Amino acid sequence: MTIMNPVSNYGTVAIVGVGLIGVSLGLALKKAEVVGKVLGVGRSPENLEQAQKMGAIDGVVDLVEAAKQSDVIVLCIPVAQMRAAFEVIEPNLKPRTMITDAGSTKGDVILAAKEALGKKACQFVPAHPIAGGAQHGASAAKADLFQGKQTIICPLQENSSEDTALITGFWETVGSEVKKIGVVQHDAIYAAVSHLPHILSYAFMASIVISEDAEQKLSHVGAGFKDFTRIAASSPEMWRDICLGNRAAVLKELDQYLLIVNHVRKFIAENDGPGLEKLFNKASKARQDLDVL
Numbered sequence: 069m070t071i072m073n074p075v076s077n078y079g080t081v082a083i084v085g086v087g088l089i090g091v092s093l094g095l096a097l098k099k100a101e102v103v104g105k106v107l108g109v110g111r112s113p114e115n116l117e118q119a120q121k122m123g124a125i126d127g128v129v130d131l132v133e134a135a136k137q138s139d140v141i142v143l144c145i146p147v148a149q150m151r152a153a154f155e156v157i158e159p160n161l162k163p164r165t166m167i168t169d170a171g172s173t174k175g176d177v178i179l180a181a182k183e184a185l186g187k188k189a190c191q192f193v194p195a196h197p198i199a200g201g202a203q204h205g206a207s208a209a210k211a212d213l214f215q216g217k218q219t220i221i222c223p224l225q226e227n228s229s230e231d232t233a234l235i236t237g238f239w240e241t242v243g244s245e246v247k248k249i250g251v252v253q254h255d256a257i258y259a260a261v262s263h264l265p266h267i268l269s270y271a272f273m274a275s276i277v278i279s280e281d282a283e284q285k286l287s288h289v290g291a292g293f294k295d296f297t298r299i300a301a302s303s304p305e306m307w308r309d310i311c312l313g314n315r316a317a318v319l320k321e322l323d324q325y326l327l328i329v330n331h332v333r334k335f336i337a338e339n340d341g342p343g344l345e346k347l348f349n350k351a352s353k354a355r356q357d358l359d360v361l
Contacts, residue, residue, distance in 0.1 A: 077102040078238060079139030084131060084153060086110040086119040087303070088200060089170045090144035091209035094124030096242035099211045109134050118206035135160035140238060143169040148309035150177045154184035154192075161185075167192040168235045172258060172306075173313040174222045174251045182224075190226035193235035195219055196254065197244060198262075204303040215243035222251045259317035264325060266307050267318070269300040 081097060083090045086108045097103045108125035110116050119125045134141060135157045143153055150171060157167065171177045174194050182189045199217040219239040223232045236246045249257075276285055311318055328347075335344040 077241070079103070080105045080107065080137055081140045081142065082107040082109060082129070082134035082138035083125065083142050083144060084109040084134060085144035085170075086112070086115045086125065086206055087144065088204045088206070088208045088213070089197065090142070091115070091119045091122060091124045091206040092199075092211065092213035093142060093144065093170075093242060094119060095122065095209060095211035096214055098123060100241050102241050107134055107138060112206075115206040119209075122206065122209065124206075124209065131156045132160050135165070136162070138162075138165055141165060141167045143167065143171070146303075146306045146309040147171040147173050147177055147313045151180035151184055154181050158185050158188060161188055161191065165191060166231055166235060168195045168238065170195065170197050171313075172196055172262065172310045174254045176313040178222070178224065178251055189224060190228070191231070192224065193227055193232055194222045194224070194251070195235065195239060196222075196258070197239065199244075200302070204306075212243065214239070217244055219244035219246050220254055221246055221248045222254050223248060255314050255317045256320075259314050259321045263307075263310055263314055263318050264321045266299050266302060267311065267322065268325070269297050270304075270307070273297050273300040 078097070081094075081103050083094050083106060086094075087110075090108070090110075094106045094108070097106060105127070106125045107127055107129050108116055108119050109129060109131050110119075116125075116128050120128070129137065131153060141157065143150060145153060150169065161167075167181075169177060169192075171194075174196065178194055181192045181194070185192060197214055197217065197219040199213050199219075221232070221236060221239070232248075236248075239246050276282055279285065332344070332347065334340070335347070
């Protein structure tokens with residue numbers, strides 16, 4: 069990798085997508101003082117302007133210039149947009165420039181990278197920072213977003229150990245605890261523990277707002293309702309793409325959840341208190357155990 073500044077580790081970094089994750093990453097890199105320059109690429113003039121005001125990026129460029137100028141490119145865009153980004157990057161990618169991403173699905177992104185980048189796919193190390201929030205956009209960004217959070221890396225067979233180590237260090241620099249797992253395992257796990265919860269939150273909120281007495285219901289919500297529906301305020305575009313990008317694994321988890329819901333319905337319909345309590349006890353204990361991990 070070409071080092072642009074002798075006191076920096078990662079030279080010029082281009083962040084493609086200046087929403088919550090992208091701007092938080094820029095702030096974190098600047099705070100850690102490990103970059104010479106951070107360039108921003110994005111669709112929203114408002115987000116780009118906000119990112120500059122916050123000091124997360126030093127300048128705005130298009131994706132072609134980002135590929136030509138950068139030592140590290142980070143794709144913080146919806147997963148359905150990754151293929152188009154790789155196609156623009158490929159002819160402009162310098163031999164030692166590394167690419168990583170922040171996508172919540174990996175199988176579809178890796179396929180897009182291999183098809184669009186060809187032999188240059190070895191320069192892409194897929195990643196998924198397990199960080200975010202209910203609010204989205206540049207204004208919600210914060211420098212400590214990744215601190216103490218996991219970032220999953222799913223290295224390609226084509227990646228060299230040196231390049232994998234470089235991207236591992238990149239994410240560790242902003243405070244992440246990096247773990248490496250296979251792509252199939254990643255998509256199966258996060259379909260269950262991330263993608264499905266968002267689907268349920270969106271679906272529950274939709275169920276409330278389409279009911280005839282929605283206004284009455286929403287005027288009487290408490291902490292439990294707000295806790296459960298907090299993630300329904302997340303980016304609809306991003307979660308649409310995640311659901312479709314990880315479709316097979318999401319459908320498997322959704323079908324399993326529907327089986328459990330049908331069991332609960334049956335217990336209630338049959339006035340089966342012991343059955344209901346047994347299921348609730350099992351779930352409650354598992355949730356309490358999670359807090360001590």
